[in-house]
Amino acid sequence: MSADIYHEMIIDYSRNPLNFGKIEDHDVTFHDSNPLCGDSIDIDMKIKDSKVSDIKFHGKGCAICMACSSVLTEMAKGKSLDDVRKLGKDDVLGELGLEHLQAVRIKCALLSLKVLKSALYTYLAGRTDADDLKEEAANLY
Amino acid sequence: MMQKTLSFEELRADFPILDRKVRDGKRLVYLDNASTTQKPNQVIDAIADYYRRYNANTHRAVYALAEEATEAYESARDKVARFAGIHDRQEVIFVRGTTEAINLVSYAWGRQHIKKGDIIVTTEYEHHSNIVPWQILAKEKGAELRYITINDDGELNLEDLEEHLGTGNVRLVAFSLMSNVLGTISDAPKIISMCKKAGALTLVDGAQAAPHLKVDMAELGCDFFAFSAHKMLGPTGIGVLWVRKKVLETMSPFHGGGDMIREVHKQETTWNDLPYKFEAGTPNIADVIGFGAAIDYLEGIGMDRIYKHEMDLTRYALERLSAVNGLKIYGTRNLSRRGAVISFNFADVHPHDVAQIVDGDGIAVRSGHHCAQVLMERLDVAATSRASFYIYNTTKDIDALITSLEKVSKVFKL
Numbered sequence: 042m043s044a045d046i047y048h049e050m051i052i053d054y055s056r057n058p059l060n061f062g063k064i065e066d067h068d069v070t071f072h073d074s075n076p077l078c079g080d081s082i083d084i085d086m087k088i089k090d091s092k093v094s095d096i097k098f099h100g101k102g103c104a105i106c107m108a109c110s111s112v113l114t115e116m117a118k119g120k121s122l123d124d125v126r127k128l129g130k131d132d133v134l135g136e137l138g139l140e141h142l143q144a145v146r147i148k149c150a151l152l153s154l155k156v157l158k159s160a161l162y163t164y165l166a167g168r169t170d171a172d173d174l175k176e177e178a179a180n181l182y
Numbered sequence: 183m184m185q186k187t188l189s190f191e192e193l194r195a196d197f198p199i200l201d202r203k204v205r206d207g208k209r210l211v212y213l214d215n216a217s218t219t220q221k222p223n224q225v226i227d228a229i230a231d232y233y234r235r236y237n238a239n240t241h242r243a244v245y246a247l248a249e250e251a252t253e254a255y256e257s258a259r260d261k262v263a264r265f266a267g268i269h270d271r272q273e274v275i276f277v278r279g280t281t282e283a284i285n286l287v288s289y290a291w292g293r294q295h296i297k298k299g300d301i302i303v304t305t306e307y308e309h310h311s312n313i314v315p316w317q318i319l320a321k322e323k324g325a326e327l328r329y330i331t332i333n334d335d336g337e338l339n340l341e342d343l344e345e346h347l348g349t350g351n352v353r354l355v356a357f358s359l360m361s362n363v364l365g366t367i368s369d370a371p372k373i374i375s376m377c378k379k380a381g382a383l384t385l386v387d388g389a390q391a392a393p394h395l396k397v398d399m400a401e402l403g404c405d406f407f408a409f410s411a412h413k414m415l416g417p418t419g420i421g422v423l424w425v426r427k428k429v430l431e432t433m434s435p436f437h438g439g440g441d442m443i444r445e446v447h448k449q450e451t452t453w454n455d456l457p458y459k460f461e462a463g464t465p466n467i468a469d470v471i472g473f474g475a476a477i478d479y480l481e482g483i484g485m486d487r488i489y490k491h492e493m494d495l496t497r498y499a500l501e502r503l504s505a506v507n508g509l510k511i512y513g514t515r516n517l518s519r520r521g522a523v524i525s526f527n528f529a530d531v532h533p534h535d536v537a538q539i540v541d542g543d544g545i546a547v548r549s550g551h552h553c554a555q556v557l558m559e560r561l562d563v564a565a566t567s568r569a570s571f572y573i574y575n576t577t578k579d580i581d582a583l584i585t586s587l588e589k590v591s592k593v594f595k596l
Binding site for chain 1: 530531532533534535538539542549550551555558564565593594595
């Protein structure tokens, strides 16, 4: 635990993040930040036939935050909203070998997941009763 | 009672925590002193000694323990007064820390004296504790909060102050004597003299300055001065608000309760004498005593010697940091205008990643916005890394930091 978590993939994604940018004609967008460290992420989504047809993120964050946002948006792209609902922290951490990340950095890793779930909830709340999702988003950590 | 000629290397033995190993047996290199400092045995023992031998409440009971506790508590007040060049001990109010001190002023002075249309001035490099209380007060009263901006060297643009004072509506100018991010030392004599001419009061946030510089209230000439024990070898949860008596006498109480009263009747109460009018409830006796021990310790070394040691470290650190690939240092290079706090960033590497990698080598530096988001906005960064030094740091600590930062440079291929 130290320089070890900063392996090639993390550094690459932090320098050249996947799905980085904005979708001007998004169907839903959501912003959140970590008050303690100042990491700040927006996610824009296009939704078609109950699937995430396009997703992009932008914002400022540490390498962990940027790498996790990259792999998470990559995972969500093309998935049905139901499957996006099921994405959890282990999916994100596992993809980047960050299972043993210390508690203080977990929030960096999972900020984008929180934003993604919040975006999804916002979208669904516009159409259906989504109290279950609200709870899900709140219990992320 | 204090050893006179211990070298800074030798006095490390007074700090048991510095022997600790962290992260798989690494030597602890503690460089987050602007946040809080480590405590010497003398302070830890003074606190334990109070609890072990003479724990009792102060000021009321007549028995032996209470008398000893009161004497120890009040003698710490005298130590604070002597340390900060305060001539009247009634002006020394014990509070939880600098944050509470500023909130006390905002509440007990501000609510009394700030009116609609008045102006409160602060600076772009303030800690949130010297911004937020004024925002709250200004909103409540319909007053205006204005800023003294900083230049690219991280020094205050005093022409802003001149312009604000020129309106004739400035009631208070609140500024820190040393920035907790840039290390800049404000030109307090000039600011205070400008404010005096304009009839504005001055509040000095001394949280960063008091541990490192000789401060003297009689000489400084401000109206309020606040500092915290834990940034100067003392315990957390205790600090000091000094208020010039003429101003203090115009202030209403902060908290109501025990100790701050003279007489209480069903509908009416008269206030206790100064400073007790502002110290409601059982005070933080143990930590006040610990604070006294910290002051003894610092004075045993001598503030002049401490300042020189820190500036030697700062000069060395600035030199070595400048040579690290991809590293940018914030703030002035003029050593006479800065203290032992250095903020820096690597080109595109987030400070949290920097802090994590150096932590792996046992090095504690701070990363984040340092409770100074207004300044982060001005610097156009989300955060910085910050190394800050104190009496027990040596050039060896700085060498360890540099080696570790070179690793960051390598990991991120800078």
